[in-house]
Amino acid sequence: MPLVLSGSPHGLVVITPVEEDGTPSAAARELRGTAEILATISALEAEHPRWVWSDAGSWYPWLLEHGIRIERCTDLRLGHAVLRLSTTLAPGAFPSDPQSPWRHEPALGGIPEAGPTLFDEVDRVDTVAATEVIAEFTRQRAAVAAVATDNPVGAGKLRLLLAAESSGALVAAEIHHFGLPWSREEHNRILTEALGERPRFGGRPAILAELATEIQGLLNAPDLNPDSPPELLRALARAGISVPSTSKWVLREIEHPVIEPLLRFKSLSRLQSANGWVWLDTWVPEDRYRPEYVVGGTATGRWATNGGGAMQLPAQIRAAVRADPGHVLVVADAAQLEPRIIAAMSRDTAMAAAGAGKDLYQGLADAGVVPGRKEAKLAMLGALYGATSGESGALMPRLKRAFPQAIALVEHAAREGEKGRSVSTWLGRSSPVPDAGWFEFQRAAGQVDATDAMRRRAGTVARDWGRFSRNFIAQGTAAEWALCWLAGLRQRLAPLGTPGDRPHLVYFLHDEVVVHAPAADAEATAAAIRDAAAEAGRLLFGTFPVDFPLSVAIVDRYSEAK
Incomplete structure (x- = not known):
């Protein structure tokens, strides 16, 4: 039974039982006061309802703080973001006002702009009234139901996507709540060994300062700030080194005494700025790192983060991620996920067979498609x-x-993108289309009086959007597989362990998970991870014979998993 939850944890809370179509099935219950609200929600949760709310961030962190775990929910803002763009729906079937309170705007890629996120204010007031929540729930259910009339398979896929997206919101809140176990002492030791002692009054630590001085001397630039790309480019040019950028990939091709210390400086400077002492004090105040995930934070459905760098914890600091005494970290990642996704989406049995039970890239080489594994990886990433x-x-x-079949699928997506058309993932998340200016430029470039430079530029712009569309279907469907994996794993972990000490997810990175578990439950946790991955494959692709093999390690430190 869906239960609509609205109001504010610190004010009036309204719980309204509704039917699956959103029709209220019983009178609403009005609750006031923390004790009454928590007792009622806890009692109702024992009946395994599906909570319907504006977004998980308005409620679930607060419930977790009070010891209440939610089994299922419908996150309407996440659902709105999927439905308003999905081409599985008929055109105009789900209109969305740009000023609608339900709008959730994912970024095309990378980190979204700073702003209110899931965990900024766990006690913030949910200002969406019960009537508005019910109305949006009804509208979303009706939109999917309308699809089912002519396209029952498409409707089923959309329902799975919406359920997985909402489950992901619960996982994100729980990861933040439990936190990744972290040794501040070990992190400080790593920084001190690599950089030197922490400066008392700011500035560069000793080893970085020494490298900066060495670089200045080798380039005869005593005032050079090696952290400044423009200054560094000018100093390199004066030394006879002409390079287009200060990227490490560019610098590695240069032979000059300054390159080795410069590459070391860039690596250590990155460590200090991204995961140095300031980061440690900000993000790991009490031996727990709590990522602030933004579910559906990019157009493909991949998660993003709002600060903290959860999507790029470098190998240098992973030794600081340590299990608590009597516990272990169970780390798993999927091998070559996106190529396998393309094989399954296209129903390319030959490509699926090449990766059956083994490394897909090596399978391509063994099948004689390319000379070796390296070439197989290059070719597949190129596709x-x-x-x-x-x-x-x-x-x-x-x-x-x-x-x-596999290559035709991605090529078709690219051609559609080049025309400014939307493409969709396996479950029905659709890509945004370019803005009006993009289309106007393409039309102008097609006119007889357009210059050759304009036509070349239009072709480049079109191909760029084609590359985005090509990758969208692979990355977006991989994100859907990962959401189903997370949802299934969350369910399987719930009964393990003992009350107060159960295995729980503490980190997620696209195709990798980390579970913190009592040592006695390590093997059961590893089995749950594998079973959930297999189930995710069946949920998306049925009986199609594609493998999603995992690398699973039971370790004390994150660094030991690689």
């Missing part, structure tokens, strides 16, 4: 990201001959 030149581009014809 996913639209490489047309270099070694990746040269290997594409071989992939097309060996796996025509």
Whole structure:
């Protein structure tokens, strides 16, 4: 039974039982006071309802703080974001006002702009009234039901996506609540060994300062700030080193005495700025790192974070991630997830067979598609990201001959993107289309009086959007698989362990999970991770014979898992 939850944890809370179509099935209950609210929600949760709320961030962190775990929910803001763009729905079937309180705007990629997120204020007031929550729930259910009339498979996929997205919101809140176990002492030791003692009054630590001085001397630039790319480019040019950027990939190709200390400086400077003492004090105040995930934070459905760098914890600091005494970290990641996703989406049995029970890239090499594993990886990444030149581009014809269905799928997505059309993931998340200016520029470039430079620019812009669309279907469907994996794993972990000491998810990174578990439950946790991954594959692709193998490690430190 869906239960609509609205109001504010610190004021009036309204609980309204509704039917699956959103019709109220009983009178609403009005609750006031923390004790009454918590007691009522706890008692109702024992009946396994599905809570319907504006967004998990308005409620679930507060409930977790008071020891209440929610089994299921419907997150209407996340659902709105999916439905308003999904081409599975008929055009105009789900209109969305840009000023609607339900709008959730994902970024095209990377980190969303700073702003209110899931965990900024766990006690913030949910200002959406019960009538508005019920109305939005009704509208979303009706939109999917309308699809079912002519496209029952598409409707089923959308329902799975909406359920998985909402479950992901619960997982994100729980990861933040429990936190990744972290040794501040070990982190400080790593920083001190790499950088030198922490400066008392700011500035560079000793080892960084020494490297900066060495770089200044080798470039005869005593006032150079090596952290400044413009200054560094000018100093390199004066020393006869002409490079387009200060990227480490560019610098590695240069032979000069300054390159080795400069690359070391850049690496250590990055460590200090991204995960140095300031980061440690900000994000790990009490031996727990609590990522602030933004569920559906990018257009593909991949998660993002609002600060803290959860999507890029470098290998240098992973030794600081340590299980508590009597516990272990169970770390798992999926191998070559996106290529396997493409094989399953396209129903390319040859490509699926190449990765059956083994490393997919090695499988391509063993099948004689490409000379070796390295070339297989280059070719596959080229197919996913639209490489047309270099070694990746040269290997594409071989992939097309060996796996025509898989390559045709991504090529079709690219062509649709180049025309400014939307493409969709397996479950029905659809890509945004370019803005009006994009289309106007393409039309202008097609006119007889357009210049050659304008036409070339239009072609480049179109191909860029095509690469986005090509990758969208692979990355977005991989994100859907990962959501189903998380949801299934969360369910399987719930009965393990003992009350107050159960295995729980503490970290997630696209195709990798970390579970903190009592040592006695380590093997059961590993089995749950594998079973959930297998179930995710069946939920999305049925009986199609594609493997999603995992690397699973039971370790004391995160660094030991690699």
